[in-house]
Amino acid sequence: PEAVRILLEKCIANPPSAAAKDPEAGDRVRVFLIILLGALAPRLPLERQASVVRLLVDTLPTPSEAVQSAVADALVHLLRNFEGIDQLLIGWRQQLQHPTSVALRRGAAYGLASAV
16 A cells, blocks of 8 residues: 555655646646545555645645545545644634635635635
């Protein structure tokens, strides 16, 4: 599982070059990778789950609503055991109150929804 986690995290952080040519195809690939990572993460040790949570949270501001929705679905199962949930909630609330972009505000809303 650890090798798969590392591979998925790298692919999410640096999507394949084909994604640059067709943003919609890139979004579909990222959604697929996030779903896989979200299914794998609960089977990892807690310290590894924390790194997955951080990666997913960093992905929330992505302008794609499909990606944001997939991240929120994956976070639902991971935030139960995440020790930094309080800081995430504060950050998301601040992003909603002081938005800089629609994608950031929508990502914060998805993040809050996944924590409820």
